[in-house]
Amino acid sequence: MSQKPAGTLNVEYWHERLTAVCSGYVLVPAQRRRVDALRKVLDSLSQPQGDPSSGRKRTTNRLWAKAA
Numbered sequence: 001m002s003q004k005p006a007g008t009l010n011v012e013y014w015h016e017r018l019t020a021v022c023s024g025y026v027l028v029p030a031q032r033r034r035v036d037a038l039r040k041v042l043d044s045l046s047q048p049q050g051d052p053s054s055g056r057k058r059t060t061n062r063l064w065a066k067a068a
Helices: 011-024 028-046 061-067
Strands: none
Touching: 011 028
16 A cells, blocks of 8 residues: 555545445435535546646545535
8 A cells, every 4th residue: 555645635545435335325415416526526636637736735625625
């Protein structure tokens, strides 16, 4: 397992967790929308960015805040 600096986001891990939650539980529509919003943000994070030095580092807290 590779070591990542503190505060960085493990996109693959969160994709796996969201898939597990959706397949293991029945979600109400509000929860489904939140999961879909999180997936959308995760997908955007996995896309290569234009200039990595221009943007701020994405953290888990910012991810949840954006999805809320």
